[in-house]
Amino acid sequence: MEDGLVSEDDILLWSEKELHDAAKRNDTEKIKELIKKGVDVKAKNKVDRKALHWAAGAGCEQALRLLLVHDTEVDETDSFGMNALLLASWFGHLKILQVLVSCGAKLNCKNKDGLSMLHCAAQRGHINLLEFIMEDLEDICLDRVDKSGKAALHLAAEHGQPKVVEFLIGMGCTHGLKDKEENTALHLAARSGHTDVLQKIIETGINIDERNLDGLTALHLAASGGHYECVKLLLESGCNVNAQTSNNMSALHYVAQHGFEREASLLLEAGINIDAVNNQHNTALHLAVFSNHTEVVRLLVDADCDLDITDSRQQTALHIAAEHGWQDTAEMMLISEVNLSLTDKQGKTCLEVAARGNHVILVDMIIKADRFYKWEKDHMGGEQNTWVGRPLSFKQDHQAETQHLRSVLWRLASKHLCRGEWKILAQHWDFSDAHIRAIEQQWTDMKSFKEHGHRMLLIWLHGVVVAGENPIKGLYEGLVEISRTDLAECIRQKANAETSSPKMCSAM
Structure with missing residues (x-):
């Protein structure tokens, strides 16, 4: 060839x-x-x-x-x-x-x-x-460095070589030597999640809270990488759980940002400051909500974090959930009674933010919560933990017990209420102007008022059911108030005719 x-x-x-x-x-x-x-x-x-x-x-x-x-x-x-x-x-x-x-x-x-x-x-x-x-x-030279400033100990720690680390330490290498980013071998082992290497370096007595060029400690790096065992080891070794970086990020900020639930639990158990803010004035809750990490949000809310802290845009965590239409994270905060009157830099409440984004279900959830807070204040006074152990939700109602009544309300809104009547009814039931504007912001066509009325009726029904009141009685009185006695009588007759129905009885 x-x-x-x-x-x-x-x-x-x-x-x-x-x-x-x-x-x-x-x-x-x-x-x-x-x-x-x-x-x-x-x-x-x-x-x-x-x-x-x-x-x-x-x-x-x-x-x-x-x-x-x-x-x-x-x-x-x-x-x-x-x-x-x-x-x-x-x-x-x-x-x-x-x-x-x-x-x-x-x-x-x-x-x-x-x-x-x-x-x-x-x-x-x-x-x-x-x-x-x-x-x-x-x-x-045992401490000779490469172009990134790393010595042999750095490289062995970064790449998870415990026997090499032990050998180099035994040969007398410098334990706290820093690379060009001012990382020690401890930083690199934590960042890469090498717990066995981390243990050997900690045993040398090195400063466990040493910071790199960006102000990160080994705990920050372990938390950011989601390295549970490394986080646990550092906490057990007495590191500063509340250390903050040059950007004022805590370890909790990092785990919240990435959605690391187990690591978040460790940090909370260690007593980390749950409401610490970074240089953008974000709490861990802001970051968890922004990335829609629902389980981390649940942990933070259950640990009684402050729901009303605002970031550099004057947004609460609920503003962020409202902006993105995230119902699960919003529900957790709404149940924990977040302040719904706070406004962002544009002067918008979370209700207005949700309405602007056309997040219809979330708009209705916020209105339900707002009405519930007012009802609870009026009827429960200063009692705390009124609803502990009792189911509370502001999401759409899919319960079998209210199915018949929801059908009645749909027919009422779509077949019988005239344009504008739903608003008069809403005002009678103490819906605020802001509530009505938010509902009206949804636009489909010239018959949008039917959908608006239906949504308002379902929001009202939520409050009546939560309060344990008679929905048929309330609906009858409301229709009479807006001079629709014909509809009121029709509703009452229909209810009386169906009192033998198990669903109707449980709904009433």
């Missing part, structure tokens, strides 16, 4: 490619055959890698020794700055490393990222190579 290029995007001849492949599989006979034919032993592929590199990286000792007879340029690097010595260190081939050292390979070499053979062996967890490097070679 003609000895042409391997492919259009390669620069090796076929015979040179055969030499590289033979070096990879330690095929000394093939190597001898190709050398005898005059194949260039120093031929490089498109990443400047030659046969010697392949033999070193693959741990092929016989091939390496044979190639060294014909290629003495042992320190030559590929396009990544990796020479035979560094490749042997990276892939953990002790015998190859020893052969190269005996052939005079430079011990202080480094690749384009500044990694030395010590760095390579430490990052990859080759403890036997490290023992050889530190015990048999001279002038090896």
